[in-house]
Amino acid sequence: MISIALFNNKGGVGKTTLAYHLAHMLQREGARVLAVDLDPQSNLTAAILDEQELEVLWGNDSELFAQNGHPVQRRLFTRAEDQRTLADAVRPILEGTGDIDPISPVTVTEGLWLLPGNLELSSFEDRLSSAWLSGYGGDPAAIRTTTAFHRIIDSAARAVGADLILIDVGPNLGAINRAALLAADAVLTPMAADLFSLKGLLNLGPTLREWRKTWQELVRPKISLEIPAPSAAMAPLGYVIMQPEMRLDRPVRAYQRWLTRIPWVYGTAVLGKEDWPEGDHSYEITTLRNYRSLMPLAHDARKPMFDLRTSDGALGSTQKYVQTCHQEFSALAQEVLRRAAALRHQRLTA
Template identity: 65%
Template sequence: MISVALFNNKGGVGKTTLTYHLAHMLQRLGHRVLAVDLDPQSNLTAAFLDDEALEDVWQESNGASGAEEADQGAPTVAAAVKPIMEGMGDILPCRAVTIAEGLWLVAGDLTLSSFEDRLSEAWPKGFTGDPAALRTTTAFHRIIQAAAREVDADIVLIDVGPNLGAINRAALLAADTVLVPLAADLFSLRGLRNLGPTLRAWRRTWHYKVMPDLPSGIDAPAGLMHPLGYVIMQPTMRLDRPVRAYQRWLDRIPQVFASAVLDEPNAPPTGRPSEIATLRNYQSLMPLAHDARKPMFDLRSADGALGSTQTLVQRCFQDFQSLSEKLLKRLEGLPAHTS
C-alpha cells in the first residue's frame, strides 16, 4: 500500500475535485482505493456522500457511544480521535464507507478542527519520546493504516486542507508521497515557496528529533512525504487575465518547484520534469456532476450532458485516465517500500 497526500497551502486550486476524480479513475483502472478526508472542511466527504448519507454519518459520529464505535468502527476521523481529545484513551478504529466495489471513503467531519490544539501541544512533547504525545501525533497514520488493511487498499489518497497547521503536519507525516495541485498564478508560486521548506523542516524534525527516541510499540509513520510532482489546474481564461499572463506564471513554476520543493536550486531552467499533467477547465461539467452525484467523466445525456458537452465529458475521461496512468508510473518508480 502506498499513500498520496494532495496538498497545496493555497486554497481554491481544485484539490478536492482532483482527489475525488483520481479516486474514481484509479478504481476504474483496477486499483483498490481508499480516499481519506483529513480536511476539517470535509468537502471530499460531501462530494462522495449525498446530503442524507452525510447527515446520517455525522449524526452517528455525534451520538454513538465509545463502546459502539469500538465495536462497529468510528464513522468519521473526528470520532476516531475523540478518546484522545477527551483524554480517555487512544484512537478507535475508523469504519470505511463503501462507495463502489474497490473504492472506499474514510469520512471527514467539521469537528476535526478541534483536534488542532491537541496536535500542537503534542508535537514538541514528542521530541522527548512522550508516549501519549506520540500517540496523538501518529493518530492519523494509525487510523489510515488500520482502514487500509481492513479494505485491502493498494492506494490511499489523502485530502488535506490549505494551510500549514498542526492537523496538516500530522496528515502529511502519514503520507508516503505528496502531489501538488497548482494554478498558474502568483499565489501558487508564493505558496510553493512556503510549502517546500515547511515539508523539509517537518521531515527533518521527525527523522532526527522524534524517530531516534521513539518508544517501542508505537506504530509511527516513516515521514517520507516524497514529492511526486504537480498538476496544473487550468483556470477559465478571462479578458482581464489573458493567455499571455497565464503562460508567464506557467513558465516560472518548474524552476520554483525544483528550488522550493525539491531543494534543487541549480536544476536546469528548461523542461518540466515535475509536471505530471495540465487539466483543462471543466467548469460547465461541475454543476451537472454535482447534481448527478458522479464524476464529471461519467456524465451521460440523461444527466444533462448533451451535444458538445458530451464531447467535453469524453475529453475529461481521457485527461483523468492519462493523469492516473502517469501518477501510477511515478509511484511504481519510487524505491520499494510499504507503509
C-alpha cells in the same frame, strides 16, 4: 501500499475536485483506493456522500440535525449507516479517555473506500500542536497523538487491502496538516499558474523538509516499537496544473508568464535544489483543462464529470467534453500509478 497527500497551502486550486475524480479514476484503472478526508471542511466527504447519508453520518454528534430535540430522520440502507468519522476515531485522545478508536471505511463502490471527515476534526488542532513539542522528548502520549492519523489510516487500508491511499488535506500549514502529511509517502501538489500558487510553493517546500527532518532525526528514534510510526517520507511526486477559466480580463499571456516559472520554483523550493534546469518539466505530471461547465451537472447527478451521460444533461458538444475529461483523467491516473510504482520500488530497494 503507497499513501499520497494532495496538498498545496494555497487554497482554491481545485484540490478536492482533483482528489474526488482521481480516486474514482484510479479505481477504474484497477487500483484499490482508500480516500481519506483530513480536511476539517470535509468537502471530499460531502462530494462522495449525498445529503441524506451525511445526515446519518454526522447526525449522532451534531446539533445541526437534532435541533429542539427532534429526532434525526434516517434513510435506511445508506452507505453511511452505522459508520463513523475521523473525528470519532480521535475523540478518545481528545477527551483524554484513551488511544485511537479505529473506524471502518465507507464503501463507495467496489475497490473504492472513504474514511469520512467531520467539521469537528478541527477541535483536534490544539492537541496536535502541543503534542508535537512534547514528542521531542519521546513522550508516549504525545507520540500516540501525533501518529493518530497514520495509525487510523493504516488500519483501514489494511482492512480493505488498499493499494493506494489518497489523503485530502486543507490549504494551510497547521498541526492537523502536519500530522496528516507525516502519514504520506508522497505529496502531489495541485496548483494554478498564478502568483499565489508560486508563493505557496515557496512556503510549502521548506516546511515539508523541516517537518521531515525533525520527525526522522529528533522524534522517530525515540519512539517505542509498540507504537507504529510513519517514516514521514513526504516525497515530492510532482504537480498538476489546474488550468483556469480564460476570461477577457485574464489574457493568455499573463497565464503563460506564471506557467513558465513553475518548474524552477518547484525544483528549488520543493525539491530543495540550488538551481533547476530551464525547460525541465520532469515533475509536471499534467495540465488539466478547466471543466467548470461540467461541474454543476456532475454535482446534480452525484457522479464524476467523466461519467456524465445525455440523461444527466450532457448533450451535444458537452458529451464530447465529457469524453475529453475522461481521457485526461485516465492519463493522469495512469501516470500517478506509474510514479507510485516507482516510489514503491525505490522504497523496497533502499
